[in-house]
Amino acid sequence: MIFDLAGRVAVVTGAGQGVGAGIARMLAAQGAAVAVNDLLAERAQATVDAITAKGAKAIVSAFDVTDYNAVTAAIADVERQLGPVDILVNNAGNGGAERMRPAQFRDTDPAEWRGAIDVNLYGVMNCCRAVINGMCERQHGRIVTISSGAGSVGLNIGVSAYGGGKGGGQGFMRHLAVENARQGVTANSVALGLMRFEGERTVTAGLERTIPVGRLGEPDDVGAICVYLASDEAAWVTGQTIHVNGGNVTS
Ligand SMILES: NC(=O)c1ccc[n+]([C@@H]2O[C@H](COP(=O)([O-])OP(=O)(O)OC[C@H]3O[C@@H](n4cnc5c(N)ncnc54)[C@H](O)[C@@H]3O)[C@@H](O)[C@H]2O)c1
Secondary structure (H helix, E strand, O other): OOOOOOOOEEEEOOOOOHHHHHHHHHHHHOOOEEEEEEOOHHHHHHHHHHHHOOOOOEEEEEOOOOOHHHHHHHHHHHHHHHOOOOEEEEOOOOOOOOOOOOOOHHHOOHHHHHHHHHHHHHHHHHHHHHHHHHHHHHOOEEEEEEEEHHHOOOOOOOOHHHHHHHHHHHHHHHHHHHHHHHHOEEEEEEEEOOEOOOOOOOOOOOHHHHOOOOOOEOHHHHHHHHHHHHOHHHOOOOOOEEEEOOOOOOO
16 A cells, blocks of 8 residues: 555644644544644544544644643653654644734734744744654654645735744745755645635635635645655655645745
């Protein structure tokens, strides 16, 4: 089987719902044992239940990616329970215009920027720092950071701080990739376009028309590229930002 992740241990952050839950489910379906992180333990538990119901292995790992000490303690706990972490998917993030108060930069204040940078950049750095040395020692690692088109291009929809955090994450991945390429560790970003929202989040209604493929993204669309990037077969793909957005050309 290609893209076989049997025997691998994965951590997926922010995987209690949405895109992250889809990524966790697909990594587990390929055989990885998955530590499902979320701020909210009950959300993470729901994803774990969905995975274990299909006979795959998953555990809850609730922590805040912006808290470095909590991250390092949680990763140590995951490694005690599942073994060394082979795959890290940095998915936790606060959304763009749809989730924050969309506002032009000139109308925002530092507290608003800090929230966006904390989770979308520091959160990524915290989790990478917690796993990178072990990956280098074992000469194998796969790091994927879920980014956004807003990190690659300028948009006039009031998401400048979010774009700064996501763009920072992309730059960080490129450096991590080069620093650790000879140690068998890859680091890539997956920049998403508009995803279909669950529940009350209807702000994207009608936006399908702006997407060449004609539909919003689904969690499984993102899970599939993460499975590939996490696989042995993707050893020569590193330092890249891969746009997964239904055909909108962003670079
Ligand atoms: N939804 C979109 O249209 C879209 C577009 C581009 C990029 N993205 C990116 O995709 C990723 C997932 O998006 P989504 O729409 O599924 O988000 P979501 O808000 O539906 O889910 C994110 C999950 O992350 C958790 N989380 C938030 N902050 C956290 C923290 N500090 N520590 C741990 N967990 C935390 C939340 O509790 C939540 O369960 C994010 O990085 C987002 O920026 C989403």
